Amino acid sequence: MHSKLEALRANDTWSLTTLPAGKLPIGCRWVYKVKHRSDGSVERYKARLVAKGFTQLEGVDYQETFSPTAKIISVRCLLALAAAHGWSLHQMDVNNAFLHGDLAKEIYMSPPPGLRRQREENMVCLLHKSLYGLKQASRQWFTKFSEAICSAGYEQSRADYSLFTRKRGKSFTALLIYVDDILITGNDPISIAETKKFLHSNFHLKDLGSLKYFLGIEISASKNGIFFSQRKYALEIIKDAGPLGAAPVDTPMERGLKLSDKGDLLREPGQYRRLVGRLIYLTVSRPDITYAVHVLSRFMHQPRKFHMEAALRVVRYLKGAPGQGLFFSSNSDCKLRAYCDSDWAGCPLTRRSTTGYCVFLGPSLISWRSKRQKTVSLSSAEAEYRAMTGACCELTWLRYLLRDLGLSQQESALLYCDNKAALHIAANPVFHERTRHIEMDCHYIKDKIQDGSVVTRHVGSAHQLADVLTKPLGKEIFVPMIHKLGVQDIHSPT
Template identity: 50%
Template sequence: MTETEPTSYFEACKHEHWVKAMQSELQALEQNKTWTIVSLPTGVKPIGSKWVYKIKRKSDGSIERYKARLVAKGYNQVEGIDYFETFSPVAKMTTIRVVLAIASIRNWFVHQLDVNNAFLHGELCEDVYMQIPQGLEGFATDKVCKLTKSLYGLKQASRKWYEKLSQFLISHHFIQVPSDPTLFVKKTSDSFTALLVYVDDIVLTGDSMAEITNIKNELHHTFGIKDLGILKFFLGLEVAHSTKGITLSQRQYCLDLLAETGDLGCKPSSIPMDPSLKLHHDDSAPYTDITGYRTLVGKLLYLTNTRPDIAFPVQQLCQFLDCPTQLHYKAAHKVLRYLKGCPGSGLYFPRSSDTQLVGFTDADWGGCVDTRRSITGYCFFLGSSLICWKSKKQQTISRSSSEAEYRALASGTCELQWLTYLLRDLQVTLIQQPSLYCDSQSAIHIASNPVFHERTKHLDIDCHVVRERLQAGLMKLLPVSGFQQLADIMTKALHPANFHRLLTKLGLLDIYRPQLEGDYQDTSS
């Protein structure tokens, strides 16, 4: 029973470790002065609360601690009365990859922090009343908790916490960068420090251990933090450090997914999608477990954060969440069979990499059978580190392959522009002008010359985007053969030979196969 998570307060009360976890949570709430006990005002309906139990595990699956969290039933809140604004940004996955790639190249220290009861630090400006929670005894029936601080589950909780943390960091001479509002940097005469926020998880990196220790102490004094040391496990991403570089994988997440679906013992596949299969809204038998299909695709979607090799098949599977068929589920199972053969594969950021920014854009004209829209694919490298990629269906139908390629080029150009802003904010100087490779000569001609007016007048905005960035010197637009087009893996299903030829050039590494991938020793411990 120690490895199961209770679903109710009464079930949790039967186990001492969960009782201790609840007492610890209530003690933290009282110390933080999260609420005051008052009589319920006339005409006010208090919101409820519930306990949520979670077993925190280490990256190897072993139990780290038992955590009980009191959560307000925020779904009962009324907009305009109990809350107003709710939006709170979280770090982009591309930003996380870029920061780790730069940290690897520059041999920065990379540490992780967890803020204790992060949401409780936000100051509420609205009057919110909550029923006395289970476990807090000795009060009359007409008494309720008037919340003075934010609480998990409230609609505005994440926004209030983000505001509080932002104000604290800015007061300590950090600068909130324009390219990503969750990234804060601090530059002094002899050090550079970057802090990345994902709700209550913080990645802290920089070239000065003294500066990192100092900001840790300041954060702990104000909020109370758990110093997790060198970054090893973050948002389900496993981070391994060595003298040669940093790897980012989701091996445990992948194995858990295979275990949930019963595919740990299945026969592996060499490719994630059959190239002869064109998924569409077909008339085969419907897949009855629609929720199960959506759950599976959602988990595969999160896996693409470190697995660009499954980006295209997962993009295809996402098109059929409304009414999946047996054929769609079979295609999803094909991805699982592919993952079975390489669950530990992930991104590799070598320390020997340079800081040249290179991108590839491609399109599969009319790739969607149902809508005849094209598929855009692009990927970007910082030196030899893959930091960004996308596989996405275009918004409109293209009348020619040139138009489809040009729209993909416009998407890649906008991403390249943002990456240059992000690198500039991280004080990274590119060794030369960024390069963007495209395998369509006509798309390159359209970008470089104001020609083909009759054929391109409906592309006006995309034309201006690419042409203006090109004339401003943002990038060099270079041709590449279709055989060398790395973004091809993002736009279509490939045969095994082509798939693995391109996959090797993406720089993925499986540190759990040292006999195949080379010697890689973890020195983070």
């Protein structure tokens, strides 16, 4: 606590003053944590002073609070490009990131416990820098970092505001920030070293060296490519869920299963919500469970017993291969292609269809989605057409992101669909009885086809990779499909 108070004084976080009339100070408290080493021994005791931001008033103590964070798709895209070009990946961590932000509002705080000498009547802390717990702390930190990195010659991406790039001749450097975790990569080691030195001169940083572990994601690099998995996180889910003695299964969901809202309610729904919430984050590296988790997340408000049984089946599937993840190959042509599909009227409760798409950069899977459509589609062609529009929007955004990363897509992106009627609707700007009720935003894909950004292709149902994201499949179809998606397990015995 004393060392933290000294650091706050050195940072000029506050100054002691009398409380002006009409002002109310916010409170604060100490939060303690014991940091352990990998062998379980105590590394250090950590104390953090946290402001009671829940007592702040909008318009008085703060205005805006939003702060962007890097999209996981941007992380995967950056890793795929680094693998394709042989770039080195570096990771840095900012110490006390939120303490660097400057405050625009006048905020008074009660003196923290431990500051006894100055705790006189009406003496309060006038904050000059943000503290953990303040509602605007994350926004002020990101603003401070953005201004600093842009002054070093970096440009902020408009496709992902957490991405910053710098190009000088043939030298290219990219920096991606997620709150206080920073990824740096590029083709010029000297430029990367300059960036690190600049950041060290402006902030208190820890250089973690080569990228190995980021946001709970394990990253392994070799000359053949980069492997991206969440094995440790998956093992924690299996351990906490309890089925350590249960036999593993080959698919995350039973073929043809349709979950409804009938049956006995769970006595402890919090257990179900916690499990599904953790599975949602696991889909960052596991497209094979994305559809099952998407369906399970529909019943978070009133989970029932067979919903819990279906969730535990996903855990049993994870037990069979907890180390499965994505492989980004170094042998890549860096061309965009996507597969889209839909399950017409697949939801038994609303009769809405499910959209599924997956996007590849060369052989590397960088984006996928499984989502229930907003409206009921009157035909399978209409459902497929809506799925094509969703995939086209993702392709358009990825083209902007890749352009900021120095990779301009000169050729049209390929979009594969297995429904010929939907392909004809997209290619021919004709309104007739079957399509005149479709919202105008769904016809966005026609403009992209006409300007050459996207080219559609027909693919047979047997080769439709997006099937994994729209319906539960049997083992004989599911296993080959996820291998084609690039899902591998480097931890499995050879």
